Amino acid sequence: MAESVLFSVAESFIIKLASRVVDEAALALGVYDDLRRIKDTSSLIKAVLLDAEQKQWQNNELREWLRQIKCVFSDAEDVIDDFECEALQMQVVNTSGSIRRKVRHYFSSSNPLAYRLKMAHQIKDINERLTKVAADRHNFGLQTNYSDTRVVQNRELTHSHINDSDVIGRKHDKRKIIDLLLQDGDDRSLSVIPIVGMGGMGKTTLAKSVYNDKRLCQAFQKMMWVCVSRDFELNHLVVKILNSASDSSPNIFQHENFQNFDIEQLKNHLRNTLADQKFLLVLDDVWNENRVKWEELNDLIQVCAKGSKFLVTTRSHKTADVMSTNTSHILEGLSQNDSLSVFVKWAFKEGEDKKHPELMEVGKDIVQKCGGLPLAIRTLGSSLFLKFDIEEWKFVKDSEIWNLPQQDDGILPAIKLSYDQLPSYLKRCFACFSLFEKGIFYTHLHVSGFWDALGFLPTPRKGESSGDIAKLLLHELWSRSFLQEFVDAGGGCGFELHDLVHGLALYVARDDFQLLNFQCENIRANVRHLSVPENDMLGQISIPTGLRSIVFPEEANNKPFLDTCLSRCKYLRLLQISDSRYKNLPRSIGKLKHLRCLNLLANRQLERLPDSVCKLQNLQTLNLYGCENLQKLPNGIGNLIILKELYITTKQSNFPKELANLSSLEFLAFSYCDNLMFSFDGIQFPKLKVLSFVSCGNLKSLPFHIISNIECLLIEDCKMVILSKGDDNNQIPNLKLKLLSFNSMPQMVTFPQWFQGCANTLHSLVIVDCENLEELPNWFSTAISLKNISILNCPKLLSLPEDLHHLKNLECLEMKGCPELYRRYQTKFGQDWYKISHIKVVVVELEV
Incomplete structure (x- = not known):
C-alpha cells in the first residue's frame, strides 16, 4: 500500500524544503516563515510514520489518517517543485548573478503579482492542512522513530548462469525432462513437453538448468528461449522467437527489433530462420488455453527438422493439455530437507547456520509454512540474511500475513513478508515495477530514468550519479531475491522480474499505480501513475488531472487523447510514448514544466519534435532512440541544463554546438545516426559516465578527450570508425x-x-x-x-x-x-x- 512508503516521502520532502533554491524562492515570495513551519510540522509527522505503518492494518481510522497525509504531501510536493521549475527557468534566461537575484527578478517583473499571490496562497493552505493532520497524530498512541533502521544486508553478487549446485532437489526432474528431450521425435509433429506447477515452484529455474545442459547444446542446432506470459498473439510471439534466434550478443544495452515487420514478413523470416533446423524452443510462463492460437504457431514452424522440441512451463493443466504431445511433468514442492537446504543457502553465509542453532529451530518452522515453494523459501531466507536477533525471526514466523488468502491476487505470504521488511525508500522504488512488463530484460538505465523522474532516488553523494544510485538499489533488491537473471557488467546492470514478484508490485502499489487490464477497468480515483497497454483503450478512458506519470501503449495513434493528456496533466513527471504512430508532437508539450523524463523510444514515424520541448528545463532524460525518421534535434536543446540521459537517433549530420551546455549529462548514446559527422571539438561533458555509438555509418573517429573520463564505452556496427x-x-x-x-x-x-x-x-x-x-x-x-x-x-x-x-x-x-x-x-x-x-x-x- 502507498501508505507504507510515506516515511520515505516525508524524508525526501523535508530535504527538498531545505534546498537553497527553495529558500531563495520563499524569501522572494515572502513565505519563508511559512515554509519553515511546514518543514517543522513535516518532521513531527515523519517521526511517527514508521509506527503508524505497522499498526494501520488493525485501525481503519489510522489508515484514513495516513491517506490524508499522503494527499497533503503530494500537493505540497507539487508546490515546492513549482518553485524549482521557475527558478531553473530563470537560470537559463539569465546566467549571470546569484540565484536569489534571478528568482526575485523573475517573480517581481517577468511574472509579477498573480504568480506571487497564487503561490503564497497555496503555501498557506498546505501549512494549515499539515498542521491539522499533525495534531491528529496524538489520537493513535504512536511511538516516535526518526530513522528507518531496516537495512538491506548485501550478499556477494553471483552470476545468472544456472549451476547445478543452485538447483536443489531437482536432479530427478531434470534427468527425466532431458531424457524426454533427447528421445527421437515423431515424424508427424513437433514434440511438446510441458512442466506444470503452481507459481513460485521453480519451473523456470528447472527449465533453465535443462536448457543450459551441454548434452542439449550438442543435440540441437538452434536453442531459443521466449518468455510468453499472457501475450500469445502470433505476431508478438514470432517477434520474440526471432529475437531469441538471432540474439548472439550479451550486450545489455541493445536488442534486435522486428517490430516494423508486418505479419507476413515475420512469418517468412521465421520459416527461413528455422528451415531444416533441429531446434529446442522453450516457451516460458504460458497461459494460453486457446487451441486455435497454438495451432497457428505450430503450423508456422513445421519447416523444422525431425527431432525439434518445445519445452513449455505453465501453471495451467489445461494449457498443457492444449499444447502437449507428451504427458505433463508435474513439478511438486521440495521436500522438507531440500527446503531447509535452500533456506540455509540464502539466510546464512556458508557455515554460519551451525553457529546459531536457536535460529535454525525457528527457521524450520518458517520453512514449513512455505510449503516447499523455492521462491518463497529463497525470498524469506534472503530477508533474514545476516540477521541474528531471534525476535526478528519469530516475528516472521508468527506474522498474521501467513493467513493471507492465497487467492488474493496470487500473492505469496512469504514474499509479502519480505517486502514488508524493506526500507521505506526501497518500497516505493519497488512499486514502480507494477508499470513494467514481466519477462523482459531491463537495464539500470531504464529504471534510473523512471525512479529519478519521480523523485524516488536518495540524494547522490559527491561523485555519484543517479545511475550509480539506481544500480545500488537494484543490487539491494536482487540480494532480497526480488530480481532474477541479474547481470552486473561493471558499467551497467540488468535484470528480469519473476511473475509473482510483478504480481506483488501490482498488489502493494494499487493505490497510486495502475496497469489497466484488457477489460478496460475504470481508472481509480487517486491514481498518480498509469500504464495503458492497448491502443484501443485510449478512446475509452478519462484521464485524471493528478497524474505524475503515464505510459502510452505501443502503436498509439489517438491524437485527441494525446492532446487531452498534455493539457490536463500539468504535473506530469514522466511521459513514455514508445513505438507509436505519431509523426509529430503538439507544441503544448512545452507547458509540462514539471516533466523529468520524456521517453520517445522507437517512434519510427516521428519526423520532428517541437522546439517547445527545450522549454522543459526540468528534463533529466530525453530518449529518442530508434526515431529513425527524426530530421533533427529541436532548436534550443542547450537549454536543458540538468539533462542527465540523452539518447539520439536522427538524420541530422552536424549537431549543434550548444550540446556543450549539457554539463550534467551522465549518459549519451548515438544510434542509427548514419549522417553523424559530429567532431565533439571543444565539448566537455564533465559528468559523463556512459558513451555509446550504434550503427553510425559515417562516424570516423572517437572523441578521445571525452573517453578519458567515462566508465562505459559501447561501439556497435560503426564500420568507418x-x-x-x-x-x-x-x-x-x-x-x-x-x-x-x-x-x-x-x-x-x-x-x-x-x-x-x-x-x-x-x-x-x-x-x-x-x-x-x-x-x-x-x-x-x-x-x-x-x-x-x-x-x-x-x-x-x-x-x-x-x-x-x-x-x-x-x-x-x-x-x-x-x-x-x-x-x-x-x-x-x-x-x-x-x-x-x-x-x-x-x-x-x-x-x-
Missing part, C-alpha cells in the same frame, strides 16, 4: 573504463593499445562479431579488476593472453563461435583448458 589514436602518444593514462563492448567491428584486427590505460579499472569486456580480430593484447593479464569476458563470433582469434591465470578476480569467461579458441580451451579436453579451469563460470561452445 578508426579505433587507434594515430599518433605516437598511443595511450591515455588513468582511464576510468569499467565496461568495454565492441560489436560488429570488422575493421578491428588488433586491440587498440591506448586501452591499456584502463587496466586497473576494467570490469567487463564484450567482443562480438569482430570477424578479423586476430589477437588480444598481453596487458590483459594486468587487468586486476576484470571479472567478465565474453567473446562471440571472432573466428580469427587464435588464443587468449598467456598469463590469464594471473587474473584472480576473473569470474566468468564466455567464448562462442571461435573455432580455434574452442579447440584450445574446450572444457576438460582442450590443450589449454588448464589455463582457465580456475575460473568460476566458463562457457566454451563451437556455435553461438
